[in-house]
Amino acid sequence: MARMNINFKNRVAVIGAGLTLFRRRMYETSRELAWEAAKQALDSAGLTLNDIDAVVFGSAPDAFDGIHMQGEHMTDAAGGYMKPYTRVYVGGGTGVFTAIAGWWHVASGLFDRVLVVAEEKMSPVRPHPQFVFHHIFDPVMDKPLGVNLIWIFALEMARYMYKYNIKKEDIALVSVKNKRNALDHPAAQVAAEITVDDVLNSETLVWPVQRLDISPVSDGAAAIVLCNEEYAKQYTDTPVWIEGVGWSLDTTYWTNRDLAFPKYLYYAGKMAYKMAGIDNPRKEIDVAEVYDPFDYKELHHMEGLQLARKGEAPILTREGVTQRDGDLPINPSGGLLGVGNPIAAAGLMKVAEIFWQLRKEAGKRQVAKDPVTGLAQAWGDLMQIGTVVIMRV
Amino acid sequence: MSVWDVFNGKTRFLEDNMNVDKFVYTLGHGYEKFFNGLKEGKIIASKCSECGVTYLPPRIYCEECLSEITEFVEIKQNGVVLGYTIQNVDKDGRHLKEKVIWALIGFNGVRGGIFHKLVGVEPEEIYVGMPVKPVFREERKGSINDIQYFTKTV
Numbered sequence A: 001m002a003r004m005n006i007n008f009k010n011r012v013a014v015i016g017a018g019l020t021l022f023r024r025r026m027y028e029t030s031r032e033l034a035w036e037a038a039k040q041a042l043d044s045a046g047l048t049l050n051d052i053d054a055v056v057f058g059s060a061p062d063a064f065d066g067i068h069m070q071g072e073h074m075t076d077a078a079g080g081y082m083k084p085y086t087r088v089y090v091g092g093g094t095g096v097f098t099a100i101a102g103w104w105h106v107a108s109g110l111f112d113r114v115l116v117v118a119e120e121k122m123s124p125v126r127p128h129p130q131f132v133f134h135h136i137f138d139p140v141m142d143k144p145l146g147v148n149l150i151w152i153f154a155l156e157m158a159r160y161m162y163k164y165n166i167k168k169e170d171i172a173l174v175s176v177k178n179k180r181n182a183l184d185h186p187a188a189q190v191a192a193e194i195t196v197d198d199v200l201n202s203e204t205l206v207w208p209v210q211r212l213d214i215s216p217v218s219d220g221a222a223a224i225v226l227c228n229e230e231y232a233k234q235y236t237d238t239p240v241w242i243e244g245v246g247w248s249l250d251t252t253y254w255t256n257r258d259l260a261f262p263k264y265l266y267y268a269g270k271m272a273y274k275m276a277g278i279d280n281p282r283k284e285i286d287v288a289e290v291y292d293p294f295d296y297k298e299l300h301h302m303e304g305l306q307l308a309r310k311g312e313a314p315i316l317t318r319e320g321v322t323q324r325d326g327d328l329p330i331n332p333s334g335g336l337l338g339v340g341n342p343i344a345a346a347g348l349m350k351v352a353e354i355f356w357q358l359r360k361e362a363g364k365r366q367v368a369k370d371p372v373t374g375l376a377q378a379w380g381d382l383m384q385i386g387t388v389v390i391m392r393v
Numbered sequence B: 001m002s003v004w005d006v007f008n009g010k011t012r013f014l015e016d017n018m019n020v021d022k023f024v025y026t027l028g029h030g031y032e033k034f035f036n037g038l039k040e041g042k043i044i045a046s047k048c049s050e051c052g053v054t055y056l057p058p059r060i061y062c063e064e065c066l067s068e069i070t071e072f073v074e075i076k077q078n079g080v081v082l083g084y085t086i087q088n089v090d091k092d093g094r095h096l097k098e099k100v101i102w103a104l105i106g107f108n109g110v111r112g113g114i115f116h117k118l119v120g121v122e123p124e125e126i127y128v129g130m131p132v133k134p135v136f137r138e139e140r141k142g143s144i145n146d147i148q149y150f151t152k153t154v
């Protein structure tokens, strides 16, 4: 099977999904969290571990939960005991990338049925996960400045606001929307009914980034079950097909990037759209979960994905287009800003949300329109990778 | 935090550290049962009701079938040496005055075991299959060191 730009053997379906609570601190160990999500995903697909041929696991920096080589630590919990097992890692992009890696396990024809698990436990590290982020930077160029992760976001946000003349009030609308959407999510950590003023009056951390512009640090896990077409027809009447995948990395020299436009995502999106046969993303994508660790990033990412023209995402947001009952619902789950941000698990949560939305199993979170095609996206490494999955029923 | 080293008038390297203070590891639901058992002088395992496997240390899920495990059982403390090694140097490379014997202890009908120190046994007399038992400390606080060591069963 060839789809213009990529060769593969099998069409791949998502047939089950599972998710733990997202919380600031969970008592469950990393393994116990991963198991809970994995088991839920299997149960929801009506499969047992015997039916699984291979396991793909994803988590972000080991230094959060303080276990080096966390991949091997998690094997039994993720269902990987005595099975072909792979851990993938691309920082914040990991959650969606884990789904992509699961996809190629099946699409290649190497395996028929694959369990995909992503987990993050950020709470063990003291004094704060921020101290881990400090060490992802260049050790001699950036670290001696005492660089903090939020600096990158602050620079991007300021540049984005300057280039397209965007008001902070319009960006704050994203935080208001996502935290409200999360009120309907049973796993949500920071769901709330807040106002634009609440965001604008929250503490300024690194200008223009304020407290309520940011998602929290979290513990949690997510999982999905993938299989090929033959098995999908056997297991379910409502498979959700992965129709496109894409990923791309910008330069690791963060000083050398276009801060106003996420090029990494433009290329990742282009790859996925071409594969899925999508010419006009704005018209053809019915619902999207874009990566929103910060409110401005939802807008940034909508533009990178061509779901809005450059500088247009804040206008669509203001007009209500991105609400659940809008023409292009964005982050109906509540996203990272509302549900929480256990890094790798948050990305796979987005894939799971699109699965539930396309199956119309999202309950109170179900978007008003009848969605056929959905997109999930994450962003990571040194804020330079875009990872995209397009799904269709 | 950092020191610039000047070498022949040239800057050559930079020292730094991954300055994370510490990690706080939760025991979770499985290990909690194990460590609280040690506190009471017991060895606790967990048993899968689906496939019957008994796990040590206890887990709340089964690696064979991924079922939830809710049954926690106290096991008999008499075990056997499955394998052992004799430590001559410490981690800094210094020779030890007294050699330390480390052994993997297995228990009948249990998947897994306990890795611990073996005391009161001469290196020459130890063998695979040797029956051993744990010696608990008087004061216990819920740690793997609540077991002071294993020794031969007399």
Ligand SMILES: [Zn+2]
Binding pocket: B048, B049, B050, B051, B052, B053, B062, B063, B064, B065, B066, B067
């Ligand atoms: Zn079992």
